[in-house]
Amino acid sequence: MRPRDENKLQAIKQKAVEMIAREGLEGFSVNKLAKAAGVSPATIYIYFKDKEDLITSVSVEEGEKMSKATLKDFDPEMSFADGLWIQWRNRADYMLNNHVSEAFWEQVKNSVYRDEMVSKVTENFRQSMGEFMKNALARKQVNAMPLEVYWSVAFAPLYNLIRFHNEGRSLAGQRFVFSHKMMKQTFDLVLKALTP
Amino acid sequence: MKNCDILIFRTNISSAGDLRKVKTVLDHHPSISRWNVDTGDVDKVLRIEATALTIDEVNRLILQAGYHCEELED
Numbered sequence: 104m105r106p107r108d109e110n111k112l113q114a115i116k117q118k119a120v121e122m123i124a125r126e127g128l129e130g131f132s133v134n135k136l137a138k139a140a141g142v143s144p145a146t147i148y149i150y151f152k153d154k155e156d157l158i159t160s161v162s163v164e165e166g167e168k169m170s171k172a173t174l175k176d177f178d179p180e181m182s183f184a185d186g187l188w189i190q191w192r193n194r195a196d197y198m199l200n201n202h203v204s205e206a207f208w209e210q211v212k213n214s215v216y217r218d219e220m221v222s223k224v225t226e227n228f229r230q231s232m233g234e235f236m237k238n239a240l241a242r243k244q245v246n247a248m249p250l251e252v253y254w255s256v257a258f259a260p261l262y263n264l265i266r267f268h269n270e271g272r273s274l275a276g277q278r279f280v281f282s283h284k285m286m287k288q289t290f291d292l293v294l295k296a297l298t299p
Numbered sequence: 300m301k302n303c304d305i306l307i308f309r310t311n312i313s314s315a316g317d318l319r320k321v322k323t324v325l326d327h328h329p330s331i332s333r334w335n336v337d338t339g340d341v342d343k344v345l346r347i348e349a350t351a352l353t354i355d356e357v358n359r360l361i362l363q364a365g366y367h368c369e370e371l372e373d
Contacts, residue, residue: 132340132341133337133340133344134340134341134342143371143372143373144307144340144342144344144371145307145371145372145373146373148305148307148337148344148346148371149305149307152335152337152346153335153337153339153340153344153346154337154339154340155339
């Protein structure tokens, strides 16, 4: 049978991410994907043993892509304020410029594939974040608190700004566009809340 | 006889009981290194990784288990 064709495989995976992002996991099937990608179902089965294998594989890749983007220019030795800012910038860049990945994550995060996606988020990511927090605590640059409390203050405000942006409307129903200035303003408030 | 790496078939193997019967003929076949059926798919796709196994041979094996299959063309 045919040899593996990396370009074809990439095209299949890309199309799968797009389809799931748009239509969700419910109606997703190998047949539908084959039609959308312009290949035969048999071709997809060359690369993946079944639908679950395919979804798991693309979920893991998306997870890795996300963690890599979040760690860009980041160093756990950075001061707390610098390190957190880099993460804000990276997360904002990623979410604003990767709508398909973002929509894919929204579809997958309440499914059985979530764990696969999260568990494969590279060890590197977990280690970097752990080290960063350890350093910040030792240097007394951040207050001690449960992880969930930390996350709710450290990142949820950013995600909410981006949600307003994606909805395109402010609370008052007016047009809302995310700006660097607004991100910095929110970040400064967050920093105040987290630091001694 | 042609050598095959991955063979793909449409089948009527769908239940756990069906799988058990197919298992008896495929699990210990010397040419087959791995196989599975995507029972969630409308075509109940049988995927076989094997060396030196022909389409006809697979047809015969599946028939022997009481089912039928048909190669899915690329």
